[in-house]
Amino acid sequence: MSSARDSILNAVRARTPAPGVHGDIGKAAAALIATPSRYQPQFDQQGNLERFIAKATSERVTASIGRVATVEAVPAEVARYLKDCRLAPSLALQPREELTGLNWTGLETHPGIAADEPAALTIADLAIAETGSVVLRSGPDAPVLMNFLPLHHIVVLHEELIHRHLEDVFGLLGDGPAEQPRNLCIVTGTSGTADIEAVNVRGAHGPRFMHVVIVDKP
Amino acid sequence: MKQSPHLFKENAKRALSDPTLKTALRRTTGLLRRRRAQVIADYPEYAAAREAAEKIKDHTLENLAHYLEMFEANALGSGAQVHWAATPDQATDIVVDICKAEGARTATRVKSMLGEEIGLPEALARAGVKRIETDLAEHIIQLADDPPSHIVMPAMHKTHEQVAELFRAKHADPAATDHIAALVESARRELRQKFLDADIGISGANFLIADTGSVVAITNEGDAELTTTPPKTHIVTVGIEKIVPSMAHATVFLRLLARAAIGAEITQYTTFFNGPKRQGDADGPENMHIVLVDNHRTEMLGGFLQPMLRCIRCGACMNHCPVYSAVGGHAYGAVYPGPMGSVLTPVMSSLQEAGDLPNACTLNGRCQEVCPVNIPLPDMLRSLRVRQFDRKLTPGMARIALKLWGWLAARPRLYRLGAGAGVLALRLWARGRGRIRRVPHAAGWTRHRDLPAPEKGTFMQQYARKKRR
Ligand code: SF4
Numbered sequence: 311m312s313s314a315r316d317s318i319l320n321a322v323r324a325r326t327p328a329p330g331v332h333g334d335i336g337k338a339a340a341a342l343i344a345t346p347s348r349y350q351p352q353f354d355q356q357g358n359l360e361r362f363i364a365k366a367t368s369e370r371v372t373a374s375i376g377r378v379a380t381v382e383a384v385p386a387e388v389a390r391y392l393k394d395c396r397l398a399p400s401l402a403l404q405p406r407e408e409l410t411g412l413n414w415t416g417l418e419t420h421p422g423i424a425a426d427e428p429a430a431l432t433i434a435d436l437a438i439a440e441t442g443s444v445v446l447r448s449g450p451d452a453p454v455l456m457n458f459l460p461l462h463h464i465v466v467l468h469e470e471l472i473h474r475h476l477e478d479v480f481g482l483l484g485d486g487p488a489e490q491p492r493n494l495c496i497v498t499g500t501s502g503t504a505d506i507e508a509v510n511v512r513g514a515h516g517p518r519f520m521h522v523v524i525v526d527k528p
Numbered sequence: 529m530k531q532s533p534h535l536f537k538e539n540a541k542r543a544l545s546d547p548t549l550k551t552a553l554r555r556t557t558g559l560l561r562r563r564r565a566q567v568i569a570d571y572p573e574y575a576a577a578r579e580a581a582e583k584i585k586d587h588t589l590e591n592l593a594h595y596l597e598m599f600e601a602n603a604l605g606s607g608a609q610v611h612w613a614a615t616p617d618q619a620t621d622i623v624v625d626i627c628k629a630e631g632a633r634t635a636t637r638v639k640s641m642l643g644e645e646i647g648l649p650e651a652l653a654r655a656g657v658k659r660i661e662t663d664l665a666e667h668i669i670q671l672a673d674d675p676p677s678h679i680v681m682p683a684m685h686k687t688h689e690q691v692a693e694l695f696r697a698k699h700a701d702p703a704a705t706d707h708i709a710a711l712v713e714s715a716r717r718e719l720r721q722k723f724l725d726a727d728i729g730i731s732g733a734n735f736l737i738a739d740t741g742s743v744v745a746i747t748n749e750g751d752a753e754l755t756t757t758p759p760k761t762h763i764v765t766v767g768i769e770k771i772v773p774s775m776a777h778a779t780v781f782l783r784l785l786a787r788a789a790i791g792a793e794i795t796q797y798t799t800f801f802n803g804p805k806r807q808g809d810a811d812g813p814e815n816m817h818i819v820l821v822d823n824h825r826t827e828m829l830g831g832f833l834q835p836m837l838r839c840i841r842c843g844a845c846m847n848h849c850p851v852y853s854a855v856g857g858h859a860y861g862a863v864y865p866g867p868m869g870s871v872l873t874p875v876m877s878s879l880q881e882a883g884d885l886p887n888a889c890t891l892n893g894r895c896q897e898v899c900p901v902n903i904p905l906p907d908m909l910r911s912l913r914v915r916q917f918d919r920k921l922t923p924g925m926a927r928i929a930l931k932l933w934g935w936l937a938a939r940p941r942l943y944r945l946g947a948g949a950g951v952l953a954l955r956l957w958a959r960g961r962g963r964i965r966r967v968p969h970a971a972g973w974t975r976h977r978d979l980p981a982p983e984k985g986t987f988m989q990q991y992a993r994k995k996r997r
Binding site for chain 2: 314315321322323325326327335338339342343346348349365405440448450452453455458475480490492494495496498499502506507508509511514516
């Protein structure tokens with residue numbers, strides 16, 4: 311449909327001001343976001359960890375939080391969570407070495423994810439204090455469906471990966487297409503819907519529960 | 529969807545006498561307005577964000593060709609295929625051809641108003657592709673065979689009692705109770721396997737990121753990822769105005785969109801899609817197609833309607849519109865209802881066909897006030913009315929009345945004399961009761977309420993009296 315392409319671009323050009331030098335367009339675009347602190351929600355009184363926990367556990371986001379000192383303590387915290395939720399001691403495990411290399415004695419773990427998987431454990435690549443969100447990238451060791459099919463989504467988050475604002479996280483990713491994962495998902499709590507009478511209900515299609523296990527800074 | 533903006537008056541009349549619709553609208557719009565007010569009050573930087581958003585959109589629109597080409601190059605670089613469609617038919621032909629080439633029988637779909645705008649559901653049906661709507665509201669209206677009535681909550685016109693009845697009739701394993709949570713669970717059960725079995729996943733996009741070639745889709749339900757990950761092919765249909773320069777620019781809108789639409793700081797899922805599955809990836813589609821759609825958008829550039837292209841489809845203008853809140857979305861007979869729809873529909877159909885829409889407005893200004901990108905909706909509606917008048921599309925009686933009024937307004941002395949006589953007549957008619965129950969030729973007004981009798985003297989007479997004192 312190259313003819314449609316040309317006709318659209320020509321129509322656009324005919325109705326917009328004559329193009330400046332491309333470098334100037336870039337400069338003008340950068341100037342528009344030169345002082346993000348003007349429009350970013352400010353929370354000077356709170357540190358990143360404190361803000362993250364406050365937002366993630368808020369009424370709208372509805373995640374729960376577990377804290378461990380080292381990553382070795384994650385299996386025990388996961389076992390406790392499953393027991394408290396009266397779930398079987400079994401879970402889908404994201405095929406990342408950091409997780410598979412842990413001692414899972416007492417828990418059954420599997421790499422695949424079933425359509426009605428009760429619980430899955432994945433690693434957060436980054437997190438955002440502003441909104442209480444975790445950032446999950448896809449990859450060979452990170453199937454996207456593992457974040458969406460389980461009823462309980464358990465996420466391991468290293469405290470030092472919590473950044474302040476949305477922009478800070480994007481800044482770390484780089485802005486060429488090559489630096490992006492195929493799928494980059496900012497997840498803020500559990501799947502929800504307000505589609506019936508605007509009433510908020512959890513567990514629409516994705517997880518109904520999210521538990522974030524924060525590993526203290528070394 | 530089938531469009532019938534020319535039937536607005538009849539549709540509105542029917543809507544006004546539907547008690548269930550009234551209940552549904554009261555339950556939803558009030559809640560959405562309160563939630564939005566709260567989350568905006570908690571965001572002192574809102575005014576600055578709104579200003580930044582407006583400027584970013586204006587900058588992008590002024591350099592639209594540059595950004596479209598940049599987006600195209602980067603999306604191609606990520607392995608996606610990019611298509612261009614000037615008209616809805618071109619767009620649906622592209623989608624249908626992809627489906628046919630893949631021998632697709634089923635397609636899951638994430639809610640996208642652009643999909644409705646170009647008639648994608650109908651085109652898929654004609655091509656024999658079974659469409660499975662995955663957004664809960666879209667699922668409801670698909671089962672009910674209703675058109676959407678709101679751009680964020682397409683099933684706003686349904687009460688939970690109606691949804692329960694619908695699910696009992698149509699779901700394989702319906703809920704035992706009418707509780708909203710049980711209804712949501714029932715839809716989850718119904719759709720789960722369908723997500724995994726679909727041949728094609730179709731989505732829209734909330735933003736296109738020029739410098740990365742990313743397609744951004746936001747949902748609260750998580751259905752975008754469940755729709756686009758398992759099938760072999762992901763097709764995106766998106767309007768060309770959805771583009772922003774970079775991810776950092778997009779964040780300004782992410783903060784505003786969720787706040788304005790549902791009263792949340794951010795939606796639960798914000799996903800950046802960058803092309804098809806990569807080598808070694810655990811999952812994801814093998815093909816990704818992006819269809820860039822014009823459909824009259826370029827015509828709006830450079831004219832008085834250009835600011836409409838800033839719209840991020842948050843729905844706040846309709847939630848705060850007294851006309852929308854009274855008649856609901858279906859009365860507008862178009863994909864886009866409410867104030868933004870009353871501007872867009874005449875562009876996308878014709879001013880003649882959609883002539884009632886710019887007039888279904890009290891010009892109270894709430895829509896612009898709550899619009900996160902400050903679109904001057906009332907000004908645009910007024911301009912559309914002027915164009916109707918100029919093109920002689922305004923009905924005869926109204927034309928004569930407006931002409932008469934215009935003639936009078938240009939003659940202050942005569943105008944004041946007339947206004948004074950009018951006030952006197954109405955006060956006499958009220959016979960000192962302060963209220964007027966019936967006015968000849970104004971039953972439309974007085975059937976549902978009394979007309980208050982005017983103050984003594986016109987504004988100008990009172991003003992003159994005060995000044996003398
Ligand atoms: S016109 Fe403004 S308020 Fe209405 S949907 Fe668009 S962005 Fe939202």
